Amino acid sequence: MDKVSIVVPIYNAQDKLKKCLKSLIHQTYRELEIILVNDGSTDRSQKICEQFLQKDSRILLINKKNEGSIATRQRGIDEATGKYIMFVDADDWVHPCMVERLMGQVADDPDIVVCNCYRVLSDRALLKRKNESHYFKENTTVKGDAIRTQIVEAFFHGHPFPATLYAKLFKSELLKESGQYVQRLKFLGDDLYLNLEVFLKANSIKIIDDPLYYYRAGGNTSRYMPHHFHDITEGYCIQKEVIEHYYQDSLSKHLGGISIMLLNSFKLSLQNLWASPMTDQEKAEMIKRYCEHPAIVEATMNADANKYFSADYLTAIKHQHVETLAQLGLSQYESFRKRQRKLALLAKVL
CATH class of the missing domain: 3.90.550.10 (Spore Coat Polysaccharide Biosynthesis Protein SpsA; Chain A)
Known part of the structure; x- marks a missing residue:
C-alpha cells in the first residue's frame, strides 16, 4: 500500500x-x-x-x-x-x-x-x-x-x-x-x-x-496584504512567459486572458490599500506607482482588455486619475466587509 x-x-x-x-x-x-x-x-x-x-x-x-x-x-x-x-x-x-x-x-x-x-x-x-x-x-x-x-x-x-x-x-x-x-x-x-x-x-x-x-466560504481576509500588487504583476509576467513558450499558436487569445485577469486583480490591489495603515497621501502615491508599472500599462493596451472593461476604468488607469481609483478601492473594500459580516452571521445561524 x-x-x-x-x-x-x-x-x-x-x-x-x-x-x-x-x-x-x-x-x-x-x-x-x-x-x-x-x-x-x-x-x-x-x-x-x-x-x-x-x-x-x-x-x-x-x-x-x-x-x-x-x-x-x-x-x-x-x-x-x-x-x-x-x-x-x-x-x-x-x-x-x-x-x-x-x-x-x-x-x-x-x-x-x-x-x-x-x-x-x-x-x-x-x-x-x-x-x-x-x-x-x-x-x-x-x-x-x-x-x-x-x-x-x-x-x-x-x-x-x-x-x-x-x-x-x-x-x-x-x-x-x-x-x-x-x-x-x-x-x-x-x-x-x-x-x-x-x-x-x-x-x-x-x-x-x-x-x-x-x-x-468566507475565509478571505480583510487584513492588509503588503505584497498583493507585487504578486499579481509578477504572476502576469510568469503567465506571459509560459504563453510565449508553450502557446505560440494561440498567443493573442491567452495574452488577452491574462490582461483581463491582471486588471481585475488590480481592483483588489486598490481595495487592499484601504485595509492598510497608510495615510490618504500615501495611498495616492502608491496608486500612482501602480499605474506606472509596466505590466499594468501593457495590460491596459491589450485589445481584449479594452473590449472587456469600461472606458472609464481604463482611462483612470492610463491617465492616473488617482481620486477615481481610490474611490473604487474604498467602495470595493466596504462591499467586501459587508459580505464578510453577512457570511459570518449566516454561518453562525447554520
Missing part, C-alpha cells in the same frame, strides 16, 4: 482546526503521513496540534516562524516521504473516504488525480454547493498535449477548472521537482502558479466528479 503525505499549512486556525484534523486521522485509507506545518500561529493552533500528535503516530508537527503560505507549503513538500502528496487547508475538512477514493484512481498511473469539492458555510455543511463546471460532468482522463490545450488554458482565463492545491492528489516527485514559479512570489498565488508548473509537466490527469473536499 503506497503512503500518502497530507500537508496541512496552519496559521491561527484554532476555531476550525479540530474538525480538519479529525477528518484526516479518521480516513479509511490508513497508510498516511499527516504533516502539520504551523506557520508561527499566535493562537491555540500549536496546542491543538500537540494534542492530536499525542493521539496519532502518523502525525508530524513542524513549528516554524511566520513566513506565509508559500514557504509553509514548501516545507511540507520537503518533509513528505509518501509516494503521493495532497494538501488540506486548516479551516476545511474532507470526506472520510477521500484518500481511499483518490488512491482508487491510480491504477493507470496518473500524475495528478482531481476530485470535486463542496463550498460550505458552516461545520454542518447544511448549505453547500459543488462545482458544476463542464470539467466535472463525468469522470475522465486527460493525457499528453490535451492537458495543455484543455486544462492549463483555464489558468489564463479564470475558467472554472480549480486552480487550488486542495482537492488534488499529486505524485510526490512532481511537486518536489517543481517550484520555480512560486519562488518569484512573496505571499499570494502559490495555488495557481504551482499548479501551472506541475500541470505542464504532467503526462496524465484523472478527474472525478465525487465532491470529497469541504471548502469553507
